[in-house]
Amino acid sequence: MNFLTRPLCLLAIGFAPAVVFAGDESKEVIPPESPVTETQPAFRISAEYNVEQTYVGDAEVRREGVSRTFDESDTVVDFVFTPRVSFGVLRLGLGYEHFSFGFDNGWPLPSTLQAANLVIGLDTELFNTILVRIEAQPGFYGAGTSDLEMDDLNVPFIIGGTYIYSSDLQFVLGVGVDVNRQYPVVPGGGIRWRFASQWVLNAVVPTPRLEYEWNRSLTVFAGATIKDQTYRMSERFGRLGGQPDLNRAVLDYSEVRVGLGFDWKINNWLTLSAEGGYVPYRQFDYHRTEVRYHNVHGAPYGTVALHGAF
Numbered sequence: 504m505n506f507l508t509r510p511l512c513l514l515a516i517g518f519a520p521a522v523v524f525a526g527d528e529s530k531e532v533i534p535p536e537s538p539v540t541e542t543q544p545a546f547r548i549s550a551e552y553n554v555e556q557t558y559v560g561d562a563e564v565r566r567e568g569v570s571r572t573f574d575e576s577d578t579v580v581d582f583v584f585t586p587r588v589s590f591g592v593l594r595l596g597l598g599y600e601h602f603s604f605g606f607d608n609g610w611p612l613p614s615t616l617q618a619a620n621l622v623i624g625l626d627t628e629l630f631n632t633i634l635v636r637i638e639a640q641p642g643f644y645g646a647g648t649s650d651l652e653m654d655d656l657n658v659p660f661i662i663g664g665t666y667i668y669s670s671d672l673q674f675v676l677g678v679g680v681d682v683n684r685q686y687p688v689v690p691g692g693g694i695r696w697r698f699a700s701q702w703v704l705n706a707v708v709p710t711p712r713l714e715y716e717w718n719r720s721l722t723v724f725a726g727a728t729i730k731d732q733t734y735r736m737s738e739r740f741g742r743l744g745g746q747p748d749l750n751r752a753v754l755d756y757s758e759v760r761v762g763l764g765f766d767w768k769i770n771n772w773l774t775l776s777a778e779g780g781y782v783p784y785r786q787f788d789y790h791r792t793e794v795r796y797h798n799v800h801g802a803p804y805g806t807v808a809l810h811g812a813f
Contacts, residue, residue: 555808562802573605591627613646685790772813
């Protein structure tokens with residue numbers, strides 16, 4: 504990965520914890536000093552969800568003169584309970600992501616990657632102007648549709664916060680930790696700035712973008728989505744491809760999408776999002792075995808998602 508794109512992909516994990524704070528003003532947390540009264544229950548159930556499907560057309564990667572063209576399907580499903588308690592907002596839920604690539608069996612790149620994880624976290628407030636998130640995502644991060652094993656277990660976690668300078672300007676700082684990643688600890692940051700009545704610069708990865716609020720229900724945007732996740736291959740993976748050093752290898756998969764889209768708020772708990780654009784960069788990096796497949800050319804993509812909170 505070149506010196507520009509690799510840091511961008513790595514920053515995705517570090518910035519992720521503060522996206523909700525910076526980008527959704529409805530997610531303010533209860534101040535720690537707020538008393539629990541009869542009109543403010545100590546424990547109240549609420550939740551947020553996201554269902555997303557992306558298709559990427561034919562692209563190409565290469566290693567040592569050998570290249571391969573493939574397409575991609577990426578499915579994401581998240582459901583997180585967010586009960587409010589006296590000291591903040593708990594985050595308790597499930598997450599799942601499944602990549603499907605057009606590789607044949609025996610090729611030294613996986614035909615599928617999947618992550619099935621729990622979400623265990625807390626949002627809280629410090630000093631009235633600082634919002635903090637601590638979140639672990641223990642789960643199985645591996646290859647194959649039925650090959651998830653105990654060795655695939657990993658516990659990446661994130662710590663991040665947002666400093667609220669004003670209702671129009673917030674600064675974000677975060678750090679992500681994943682012991683399997685090439686760079687286990689990754690810092691990051693970002694900014695959310697409403698610089699005009701209908702314009703917002705939401706420059707917080709993994710989804711930095713420029714937003715225009717067409718009306719109360721419709722927002723159009725231009726921006727990017729940065730993916731960077733670590734997976735462990737099966738114990739048979741390398742042998743099937745004639746490269747036994749890839750058995751149980753750790754793979755860093757990185758991808759950058761750039762496009763245009765819209766968010767249509769159908770009602771208070773349901774938003775439809777759609778976007779399309781181009782994937783200019785991706786890389787498959789078995790960083791512990793020095794086996795890397797670099798991007799040759801990208802491909803167009805399209806994404807449709809339903810998400811919301813209640």
